[in-house]
Amino acid sequence: MKIDLPKGVRCFNVEDSFLLDHIEKTIENTFKVWGYDKITLPTIEYYDVHSHIFSPDIRKNLFRIIDRFEGEILILRVDFTTQIARYVASLKDKDFPIRLYYCGDVFRYTVPKGDKLYERKQIGIELIGVSQLEADAEVLAVATSSLKNLGIENFQIDINNIKLFQVLKQLLNLSQNEYQEFLSCIKNREIYKLESFVQHLNIDKKLKSFIISLPTLNGSIDMIKAQADQLKDYPAIYQVLQEFIKIYTILQEYDLHKHVFFDLSEPREFDYYTGMVFEIFIKDFPKPVGYGGRYDRLLSMYNDDYPATGFAFDTLYLFDYLKKLTLDLKPQKDYYIIDTTEDKTLAYQIAKYLREKGFSVARDIVKREVEKSMDFAFKNGFKKVIVITLENSDKKVYIFNNKKEKEELNLEGIFK
Missing domain, CATH: 3.40.50.800 (Anticodon-binding domain)
Known part of the structure; x- marks a missing residue:
């Protein structure tokens, strides 16, 4: 009789389960001291409620089932943020700000090789109803505090802002196809293609120089400040760069700024993000252990309209990293x-x-x-x-x- 697990899922023994529990409880306690409340969401929802939010790539990788009672198409949870957006939009009475956290599994079809699983674990927060940059800084601070409470110090948060590329699209008057080509040149660090791209555009040398250098613009807050000084004649770009500086200043007040890194060479054009976006990396670990950003238009897709920001940890990547360390963590x-x-x-x-x-x-x-x-x-x-x-x-x-x-x-x- 076959007793193997299907590919794409993972079983954890007692010791591994103890480590997973330690990770989740430590992060949950961090969320709680920052004033976040836990929400428990269903694993199954209607396909039609969320299908218009997801990109074609995500839609084709959903796990779908048929509701035998109603005949509707259902999906296994693929994303917590969209679920929470739907939940908040459904509330009749809303008192802002709303601070929520979640912990659970997400499901997405992928070729099940190595660490690519159908079922992955996430834990994260959403801060809804606040448009101020302090909310973005708080989300970064919570992420930083969570890792420190797990004893992880050798991490880096790479920050960018979707607004920067949207501003450049408008300034350069790019069509959607041209815009996608433009982003591809930056992401792939193809400086020669960028030079060719802007060569015939009617823009001054200062802006051309900035665009061509985008694939190399990653570094500390000093790099951001230097670019802001150079681009004061472009108010929209200058404003985005000032947002970076403001967020960094708030993190300085929390004494959590030392792990921040700015990376303008990575567009990260996520489907529903509208402002600051970030990924969290641990030194000598190949995958990002966390990611997030601002998504001010997402709730409007569920017949509501409130600003929001948040992030999630990939719990299994944190588990894989911590398991390699010589931690004295055993069930007692x-x-x-x-x-x-x-x-x-x-x-x-x-x-x-x-x-x-x-x-x-x-x-x-x-x-x-x-x-x-x-x-x-x-x-x-x-x-x-x-x-x-x-x-x-x-x-x-x-x-x-x-x-x-x-x-x-x-x-x-x-x-x-």
Whole structure:
């Protein structure tokens, strides 16, 4: 009989599940201290509700099922942000700002090779109803704080702004096809093609120089400030560069600015993003562990109209990175009770008492030698072992911190 898992999904053993739980709980606690509330969303939704939002590439990779009751096409969740946009748009009463966080699985068909899975885990936040740049800075600060609380320091947040490319499209009066070609030249760092692209445009040398240098414009805030000084004659571009500076200034106040990197050479033309966008990278790890940005027009696609910003971590990439480190993270439980006597009443009483005190307790209900039961307990993460024995017709209770250190408990005082 075949008992394998299908390709595209992943099973986690006890130790791996403990690490996943540690990652999610640490990040959730960070979200909570920043004032975010958890929302639990359905795994299945109507295809028609979201299909107009998704690009053709995403639509063809949806997992679809038929609702036998209504005959409608349903989809497995492919994206949390669109779900939350639909949810907020459906609320009759809205008090802004709305701060929500989520944790769960997303599903998307991809050729299942390596780390490309049908089912991936995400955890993230959405900040809805605020257009000010402080909201974008807060999202970046929450992401930064989350990684630091996981003990990750060697990360970098690459920031860009979709507005910059939209402004250039208008300034250069580009058609949609020309605009896509323009973005491709920047993304692929094809400087010679960019030179040819702008050669015949009626723009001054300063703007031409800026456009041609876009594939190389990545660096610190000083690079942004230098470009802003050069482009004051172009108010729309200057305003975008000032947004970078303002966000950076706010992060400085949080003392979270040291991980920020600006990358104008990566357009990142996401489907529903309208402003700042970013990706989070960890040194010596090949994949981005997080991504996000501003999406002010998304709610309007669900018959509502409010600004919003947010981000998500790819939990499995964080897991893959942390698993490679020598972390002393193992499941730990408090007490393991071994009762060698026939009457187990005392063992039940001790277990009940300890659980009421908030300790985790498991009973050894397998018949075997005490030594083997103790080996099992310490191997499986129990901090202490309680052994109940019969000596000269009297029950004795011993606590072991390890197999060689034991302490006898006074039964008269054990429940006081």
